[in-house]
Amino acid sequence: MNHLAEHLAAGFAQVPKTLSSKYFYDAAGSRLFQQIMGLPEYYPTRTELAIFRAQGAAIGRALAAGAAAGQPLDVVELGAGDGLKTKLLLRELLGQTLSIIYVPVDISASALEELVASLRQELPALPTAPLAAEYGAALTALAERPEAKAVLFLGSNIGNFAPAEQAEFLRALARPLTPADRLLVGFDLRKDPRRIRAAYDDAQGVTAEFNFNLLRRLNAEAGANFDLAQWQHFPDYDPSTGAMRSWLVSRRAQTVQVAALAGQTFEIAAWEAIQTESSYKFTLPQITELAATAGLRVVEVFQDEAGDFADVVLAVEG
Template sequence: MPQSSILNPATSELAQHVAAGLRKTPKTLSSMYFYDDAGSRLFQQIMALPEYYPTRAEAAIFQQHGRALAAALSPAGSPDFSLVELGAGDGAKTKLLLRELLQGNAAFTYAPVDISAGAMTGLVDTLRRELPALRVAPVVEDYATALTQLRTWPGTKAVLFLGSNIGNFGPAERLNFLRQLAAPLGPADRLLIGFDLQKDPRRIRAAYDDAQGVTAAFNLNLLTRLNRELGADFDLAHWQHYTDYSPLSGAVRSFLVSTRAQQVHIAALEETVDFAAWEVIHTENSFKFTLPQIEALAAEAGLRVVTFFTDAAGDFADVVLAAREG
């Protein structure tokens, strides 16, 4: 019996993605698979790096504008609502908002969504210690599944998609994702989405290629995951991380680079993949935006900008959106 036929559903999905991605030109793997437990821990380290400004910029917005954000997300006249966060991670920034809502006596349930069970367990344990009055309903799912569930989610909701994760989608995927978010929204529902804004290109590039090599380890961990879960034999000594940024397109692109001609066997696929010297696997996009671009994107997706908040330096924007009227 082929090994791929006895894989569990999650691993089978990963195997299918890898099989399709490594047949493309250029070869491609999705950044959604960065976030196994080890990847989630590495990303927590990335967020604390001196080069990685987005986390600090968004935290500054929550600290400076927390009360106004809470008011913008709380549905008028609704006795209770759900605060659903896609890709919750460690919830560090979100806790600032949760405290504002609790202090304002808002009646709500926090529903963090994350693909990593380890990250979710840590978040829930922390919330129970730090915010014992908070009602928490954790969901361990990927974005696609969570979006499907949103369509049947009862009552009024505010959906958070923070940390510039929207920038990881290419233009067509981004529009489709926002349309999926917009579809289940009622008139009182709200979205809060974090957008990294365009700025000094050198600062942007440095944020994705730090001096300590943590981002490189994060990218390379994807190969470690394939070795563990799919029985691949990537030799990490012959791979390196590379990233670039284009001010014209606003795109940071990250790659894994094969430093020599090599073959990689993937047992779960019963395939051997050839890599030329210096051939790349494209693993991530991270797009940066202007405020006019955000408004145009929202309109195209069937959304309207209710209000937006930026940090003092104008590095980042948290944008409150609602379904377009009419």
């Protein structure tokens, strides 16, 4: 059965209905997200990029610290995207260790192809081993590689998991690592709630188009008949929990048919909301507690001057 259609059926059986943000990223979705990263309201990308530019050498040393001299180092990035920020770190690491293999992982094969092509131009001496896979498959592949590892999970993607899932994911990520390996995780920190909400509701409407792209994919790949004109994008931030959520809200009562599910139909009430994304924001004490719960310790924290974002180097206990 069509995996996207299966996901729709499972998500629409929940209350409230849900669709996973991981399905945003087909070729069109990846292009839209690249536009989002350049929007004035969307601070996370440029803030993390500023951290890498100002502190990239120190981050590179922290990531390579556990690798023996001359030992190959796998730089594994989950959710690699266009690699904009990572290229800064790769340049630093190339200057600090003799042998690096970059393993970009992304659910979008087209995004990986574009990334590898750009690396051939910008860092032609860098060996790459791209992997088009979901995180679960990537973690399995990671466990099978014997090299020392620096694993990157940037952009506050950890915030896309629910709180209980965050520790579970980090625990799974830590399982194939040795005490000498390093994990670099980006965390979006709590700040003015209005700034956070605006980052997911830009004035140009690009984020809304990114959300709508999920319905376009379901129409194209699962044979659904979502009428995009009958939906609206709605983001909301709860400063008491740090939860930033995005929804697709139905403007009217409607029936959606899905060809890939043998024509199965789904009834949607007027103003019913489908949750499509969560993006949790963190405090530094939360990060330390989360790491400990997952069997990790904080090695070093790198922040921007305003304290909007933190890139945290972690290692397994032991």
